[in-house]
Amino acid sequence: MVRKTKLDAELTRQRIIDAAREVFLARGVSRSTLEHIATRAEVTRGAVYWHFKNKTEIFHAIRDQVFLPLIDRMDDTLTVENSDDPLTQIENSLCDTIHELNNNIQMRQTYEIMMMKCEYVDEFATVLQQILNNCSSITDKFELAYKRAKSKKILAGPHTPRALALDTHLFFSGLLHMWVKDTDGSKFRFQATVLIKSHIQLRRK
Amino acid sequence: MVRKTKLDAELTRQRIIDAAREVFLARGVSRSTLEHIATRAEVTRGAVYWHFKNKTEIFHAIRDQVFLPLIDRMDDTLTVENSDDPLTQIENSLCDTIHELNNNIQMRQTYEIMMMKCEYVDEFATVLQQILNNCSSITDKFELAYKRAKSKKILAGPHTPRALALDTHLFFSGLLHMWVKDTDGSKFRFQATVLIKSHIQLRRK
DNA sequence: TTATATACAAACATGGATGTATGTAAATAA
DNA sequence: TTATTTACATACATCCATGTTTGTATATAA
Numbered sequence: 001m002v003r004k005t006k007l008d009a010e011l012t013r014q015r016i017i018d019a020a021r022e023v024f025l026a027r028g029v030s031r032s033t034l035e036h037i038a039t040r041a042e043v044t045r046g047a048v049y050w051h052f053k054n055k056t057e058i059f060h061a062i063r064d065q066v067f068l069p070l071i072d073r074m075d076d077t078l079t080v081e082n083s084d085d086p087l088t089q090i091e092n093s094l095c096d097t098i099h100e101l102n103n104n105i106q107m108r109q110t111y112e113i114m115m116m117k118c119e120y121v122d123e124f125a126t127v128l129q130q131i132l133n134n135c136s137s138i139t140d141k142f143e144l145a146y147k148r149a150k151s152k153k154i155l156a157g158p159h160t161p162r163a164l165a166l167d168t169h170l171f172f173s174g175l176l177h178m179w180v181k182d183t184d185g186s187k188f189r190f191q192a193t194v195l196i197k198s199h200i201q202l203r204r205k
Numbered sequence: 206m207v208r209k210t211k212l213d214a215e216l217t218r219q220r221i222i223d224a225a226r227e228v229f230l231a232r233g234v235s236r237s238t239l240e241h242i243a244t245r246a247e248v249t250r251g252a253v254y255w256h257f258k259n260k261t262e263i264f265h266a267i268r269d270q271v272f273l274p275l276i277d278r279m280d281d282t283l284t285v286e287n288s289d290d291p292l293t294q295i296e297n298s299l300c301d302t303i304h305e306l307n308n309n310i311q312m313r314q315t316y317e318i319m320m321m322k323c324e325y326v327d328e329f330a331t332v333l334q335q336i337l338n339n340c341s342s343i344t345d346k347f348e349l350a351y352k353r354a355k356s357k358k359i360l361a362g363p364h365t366p367r368a369l370a371l372d373t374h375l376f377f378s379g380l381l382h383m384w385v386k387d388t389d390g391s392k393f394r395f396q397a398t399v400l401i402k403s404h405i406q407l408r409r410k
Numbered sequence: 411t412t413a414t415a416t417a418c419a420a421a422c423a424t425g426g427a428t429g430t431a432t433g434t435a436a437a438t439a440a
Numbered sequence: 441t442t443a444t445t446t447a448c449a450t451a452c453a454t455c456c457a458t459g460t461t462t463g464t465a466t467a468t469a470a
Contacts, residue, residue, distance in 0.1 A: 119321070128386060
């Protein structure tokens, strides 16, 4: 039995992606061979080359499957404009992402790969620009939310929404990095939401 | 002329390290060959294997040369206990690191390699633990400084020194990551010190 | 029903990286 | 002065990953 139905083919494609994610995580992207991935997916390299041009294409497939939905989701939480508590809105968008990291294995693995198991050179360098762009966009959303918070007079101190947004973005960026690195959970994973609440609390009047 | 004097040998060793740093930066650690490094250093692989066991050992040499002094330096700035303004002390320690990143090419390159051009698996995984440990230690230093600030009554709000320290650490961790990624400087590099001052200002009564 | 395209497996060909072994001229020790 | 290291360069052997080509059974279209 060689030739599969279209649905079967789609299943093996997904199996290859899943296998690649786990192999990447364990061995790092550059040390992972297509043979490793194929074996883990219980196919041959022939199947892998049928579905993907090369390793880079698998990498992007993994990334797109997890990151594109996540960005949309974060956007959604932040963009609601008629919230009566924009600070809680920011807090929720951050906690929501952490919550996803905790519960969604694929997402956790993907984050770990992107942050610690790949090298941003050549073909991968373009990914960096995308990351930068997403960061800008998220920071802008934070700023808008802080503006709304300011007009509602719930902000402590005289700080500009822009400065607060940048600070929050850097805080969260750092938190994500530490969350991912802290694989035993002792230092950051277990108290991530507490840290977020505390960060927001700093801004509340 | 083959055999060199001891001083000459030390020079070629350093040339190999410098070459490796630039090759790692351009090609990523795993795609960098000892041949690449040797060529750039204007020696042969023979010389490289004479001075280093393998690529990993070069990697550690690069790291140690830059990071060990940096950590000491940050410790020094933070540990002075009789400062009359602990908040400025924290601010200075952060700004000082950014200043070093701006002025010290080797340090900048090394940071970039560690953050974006290597994969933390196998032999490199141990480096991660070191990073985590350094982070804990720095956070502890922050906490002590914030405690001093609290006892001097210059802190705004009711927040604990521990929470403030963690928040600052995450902020700075994020800043370093973004600083490194922002290679054209437009988004973070040029305004890093402003962001730091603003972050500290948030805490000042 | 037959022809063709699909979804792979298996085989092949190539290049490149690693580590080691060997060679060697000069520095240094004795 | 001679013997012995030292600091490399050169040559060799091995392995491994990649990409491509070929083969093939079957799903699907006509």
